[in-house]
Amino acid sequence: MKSYLKLEEIFSTQNAIEGAMAVLHWDNAVMMPEGGADVRAEQLATLTTLSHDLLTSPQLTDYLQEAEQDTAVLTDWQKANLKEMRRLWTHAACVDSRLLADLSRATAKCEMVWRKARAANDFRGFAPYLEKVLAIVQKIAKVKADYLGCSPYDALLDNYDPGRQSAEIDVIFAKLSAFLPDFTTRVLERQHAAGAPLPLTGNFPVAQQKELGIRIMQKLGFDFQHGRLDVSHHPFCGGVPGDVRITTRYYEHDFLPSLLGVIHETGHALYEGHLPEEWRHQPVGKAQGMSIHESQSLIMEMQACRTPQFLSFLQPQIVEAFGVSGDAWQERNMVGSINRVKRSLIRVDADEVTYPAHVMLRYRLEKAMITDDLRIHDLPAAWNEGMQELVGVTPDSDKNGCMQDIHWPGGDFGYFPTYTLGAINAAQLFAAAKKAQPSLLDSLAQGDFSLLNAWLTEHVHSKGSLYGSANKLMIAATGKSLDVTDYIQHLQSRYLG
């Protein structure tokens, strides 16, 4: 017990360092002047090293071994905490800390270059920095793979989604690949036959968009005493539980990307905000990997907030916020417009039906990059070819092609699949929540998210990492592991129902 308690102390310290880094990362994206990049990179590299040193100290190794020899005295939460400590230790201890510091510096630099190069559509200027990041990620993946006894790519997956294997993703993505192309064509045909909805055009001042976004965040249950909404180039949910910071970006000619983005990030924020408070400083108190995290954003953005029920609540809010009128702003037209399917270039702007194709492309390419089957130099061509095959369109530029996402410049290889796995989990969780709470859809029509939040808090948020893997959490919450059935049924019902 003494060793276990020592471990809690060390991981609590490590958690505070990681929390400080989370705020600094938010600051990087939202506040930092451009010239601050170098000194910030040094700060982050130093904190990364300190956190890593804590995880890899010989003392901690001893405590882990001692605690694992005497688990009978531990509660279930403590046992789960110990397991998660061991997982974190494994990911940290097998990699040289200098390699992690190299990665921290390389990604800070690459992200900074990416911001400019993307705007200038300058892939050649960007490529050397991405190459450097990839080379370091490959080294890290190799070391972890040897240690974990899996492929380098699976070792990367495990970092974002504990226990996830590419073999399982391959099966799921094969089913989706078999379903989606035909389905998409049928949806598009049906849309074509029904005629295009009137466009939701106009001028939507940022101040009004922000006000509407904040009002909807409050409806969803976002706690502004413990969080903020700001602007960044690439929207994200950052900060720490107790101080959750989401971002969006505004387009004056179109309010939907920001509004739906804010709803998406609020889903993430609710998860962070409802994690069990007494375990916040411990590994077991963290979210259960990114495929569950993404399910929480998508259950808001794609499941709850695009139901006819919630859209009937949202429509008058939009009309009031922007002072708009006319046929375009009738509920039916708005629903048709918001749920419009279109083959397009940009993942973050993609609709629910074509989004998985964007993800499957990135999954394919990053797996190939990690195994050196695809060189950075050849990325634009491979991207464009894959877009034509999977999404059915070819990018007009690298800016709207392989340079659109921050993930790879940020060193996040193995992250993309969690978006679509999250969508599948979201459909499964929403189906279970509706079954458990028969009046859930009616409550959404009142803009009331308390039933949904209560169910999610009980079955997902309050569990932290108690179950140890996404699939185990899904079984406990819904009675079954990752499964495309509810997801496919959801798509069929919404788009062809």
Place this chain on the structure above:
Amino acid sequence: MKSYLKLEEIFSTQNAIEGAMAVLHWDNAVMMPEGGADVRAEQLATLTTLSHDLLTSPQLTDYLQEAEQDTAVLTDWQKANLKEMRRLWTHAACVDSRLLADLSRATAKCEMVWRKARAANDFRGFAPYLEKVLAIVQKIAKVKADYLGCSPYDALLDNYDPGRQSAEIDVIFAKLSAFLPDFTTRVLERQHAAGAPLPLTGNFPVAQQKELGIRIMQKLGFDFQHGRLDVSHHPFCGGVPGDVRITTRYYEHDFLPSLLGVIHETGHALYEGHLPEEWRHQPVGKAQGMSIHESQSLIMEMQACRTPQFLSFLQPQIVEAFGVSGDAWQERNMVGSINRVKRSLIRVDADEVTYPAHVMLRYRLEKAMITDDLRIHDLPAAWNEGMQELVGVTPDSDKNGCMQDIHWPGGDFGYFPTYTLGAINAAQLFAAAKKAQPSLLDSLAQGDFSLLNAWLTEHVHSKGSLYGSANKLMIAATGKSLDVTDYIQHLQSRYLG
């Protein structure tokens, strides 16, 4: 040499931790939602401990001793760096960490009580908490004094202004006390005879104040590629060299406090921004204590920006920014209004002439508190008596009297003198700069600060802590140590010239 290089490595790490904390402190004051306070306190406490542990490790003690035995191999910068390392080590290592933790708790509590008690004018409710803080500060001062071989109060001074001695301050303040009362009376008589300037009243929207502030910051040489301007309750200059963050606070009925505050903080920011880049991560690369830091804010706010030359540049900027017109906005009236002298109760609102009296009062009282010659119980009476004697007014309440500043509740005894020593240094540096650059004043009339900045960068900013004390820096820059001559001459020329 090996030990010295190890020291550079450790202090570089410690610098990065302190830098991360500086950004988090900025975030506390500018961005953090209220509910984030607890988790932020954990982050800061953890980083404080990590930084302190680095400074007080037995290994570091060994490296210091080894390096000090072989200084012949070091350059002048490295020797100065080593001295500054030893000074930092002394302040950190000779005090028991439990005593520092006691202070941290006591000041956190006292500051909290102070906020409420001050608003309620409740000195009796506040006194016990201040007594507790004072008792701990006395203990710490005693330990440091024994170690450094000086008086307890001098040990406190050394923390803010390395090498500063109260004997020297006594001499300077005696000269000022002999000069100021008579001088102030003469200035007020002259003002009275000339008649009051027209008030600069109006409504000054925050957006326009901010725009003007930014324009003036740019003129002064603030680099927005490496810094920001934001809003906080108490204005300050924070962040780190390379990412300097200043704040202000706007009043819609009066633009002057913000504009002059922005100029003041920009002076601090220029110092931080121009510190020698290659030494930024080392102790010798830091600013030369607070009396020099304050001189850099005051050389902008009080010396350069209140010259008739710069005010002739500023006047049309103000007129344009706010679209104002009429006699009040003529240059002569504006100059009279900006340089107006008045006996008043609040230090932070005091003018250039009466400000030193506020500081001399605090210096006298805090020295007496440290030596137990003044008990907290007797502070209000001593304060009010001193205000009448030194400033010429008696406070109407403790709220506007001895409870107005956060310094003592925050444990900062020994800090106040640096304000007036800074003003004296500023006058001395400005006189030397004008002598070296005969066209300096003419350039200010064009809103051109390049001559002034070049001189300050060469003689002050780029030196970091190379000289080891404010007086040595002043001798190198101006040919003489701390001296009131230039300061008195400046006051005479501005207010009676």
